Amino acid sequence: MKKANAAIKPFYLPALFLHVIAGISLGLLYVHYYGESDTLIYFQEGLKLNELLFLDVKGYLNFLWSNAGDDTFLQTLVYTDKRALFMVKISSLVLLCSLNNYWIASIYFSVISFLASWQISNLLNYYFPSKRNAIIFSFLFIPSVVFWSSGVVKESVALASLFCIVSNFIRLYKDGKLVWWQWLMMIICIWLLYNLKYYYLAVVIPVIITSLVVKRIITYWPKCLFIQELLLWLAIFCTFSLLVTQLHPNFYPSRFLSVIYNNYLAFIANSAPEDVMHFQYLSENWINVTLLSPWAFVSGLFRPFIWESTNALQTIAAIENTCFLVLTISSLHGLKTLAKHPDRILIFATLIYCFVLSVFLTLSTPNFGTLIRYRVGFLPFFIFLTASSSPIFNLIINLLSSIRQKLVGNKP
Template identity: 40%
Template structure:
């Protein structure tokens, strides 16, 4: 009977792929669709194999086994299963390894729904997770191509083919859900501000993606909402007041002020965001990673203390480490060597991008650039301080890495020369 489920699942996946391809049948990126999707699905399989053979389990397999408990519950009591999905209540909760970890439990719930379709087949469920991530990134890539003409190579490299992004947002991990949802939200936001779409029924999809992002990576969601709101309000106010609309300096000043106001509001959205508590949260996470990590696999912040002056003093090192470490040659295991090569590439792209900083930008593009830079810097510093383990940081960086790469490649002279070869 299982093979009937597998045929059914493959048919569903094929239908979803066909629908997505048909929607973008006239896209200039159409030639990249098949290779990017195949690599994405393959990366999900490789991730499962890596965790199973090298890490001897890891989060992805724990998610799977926990989700199997829920599908078993569904078979015996669908009502109790639905009750658990909605309220996280029931006898099964005490048997869950992620009891008390709401974000991990959220992933398990989503996976259990997928497992009902795939008959608890890890690899098929992984394919659906990978496809969700790919869909968000594919939609964002096509939106960007419509806004920034003749930038195909920069966009597909940043979103679809960069190894870390390709690998660490595939398969059954939080980042697959988080990055797919985040990419969809940015796609929608760009559609609104560049007037490709109006607020309508698609708002329901935006709210669903925000719900997924918040429940998987709330700090991604909090920062993204902060800058989206500040940019949106700045553009709205500049339309109402001519003096602001005519002055980029006034617009940037207004944007900065709105960021501060939004930050004050955002700090009330989650206990870990409270300004008086945030340094302690970062410090506690740092100490926890120090205690369980190899001494050669850690970013050390000597004299780090749980207060704002200390956090700010260590921020430059955190920013540099989060962006470009591990350096090539700093570590000798394969994953860190690959990361070192990538980081060297990112460093060279970042340096070369300064040689062609755009002189004239529209108000929308200027605010997007400033907001994107601020998002990358803040999230990078936060992650590097609170998650100083290189192995974990490489995975968590996918929360800002696509945006960082877009900043570094969209007007990069090296990429522009290569771009002529793929037209």
């Protein structure tokens, strides 16, 4: 594995530097442009918690464990939501190691995010060395993903946890075993992800379990056709997904669509018309949601389009989305060979994960800016699939390689 991963080692420092700069840039953006926001509130609330530590150690530990504490202290907190409070606790712990300095804490969070990205990149490169360039780009250098998963934001820890879970799943899928500390890390990351971004977990866990079960079944069914594999996968996935609906009140079948629709209406009401996607026929009806799903999937991946951008940040996002759209279209020819691909189950599972998460996040979070942050949970996986089979991506990589060789005098 060390020999295989030596090939991506030159990208370690550039990727680390990019994550650190992204985290600092995110902080500067909010300090000088957006003003009061999540990242700054997490910092301020973390400082309050650290002040409590020096006044009342028992009260501090009690709050970390159960959110309980002195009523006077609780009233000073801006956030009451459990997920936000969980991030405040993490912020407090990191700030204790950062001299209560926002910028040092930002570097810590960025490094955590980077290390998880580096880990999954190394692992994928070990198992899929022919896809090295796509791996490096998708998990280390996608601009929006690096930017929105760095610094003092929930996405830094959430994406790191997601990458750790997926890395251990790949080990299980390929080798069939994990050592004890990998199981421990997986459990910790599942706990972190549940408390920060439970909807990521609600999709990735059924996908992981389904893929492992289907792989085991297929070993005893060697003549299974591709269409039979897909139907088997979908049947098992739907079964596990029904079980997942019991893990969080927002997933209960009786209120799932209501949560999506009410979130949609809230974003529409609180956002400028040009900053949101409008789904005219969305309602608390499975038929309408199903019919809107393809467009929601496309919207989650590729909007805002160039003609929809109304400010500098949207324009930057739209340019990136246009590149992704071209990349995706150029990779569609790869679907013809999917049935014969040795890792077709993994590819199909990844597509389903991206599709489900994109659809429901887009419908419930139609604000362009918010969705660009939330989609970091599926965008690297989707871009990895498209870049892996895109001739345009390979052409660009070959062109860059040729330019590099000319600049260094054709040295390897």
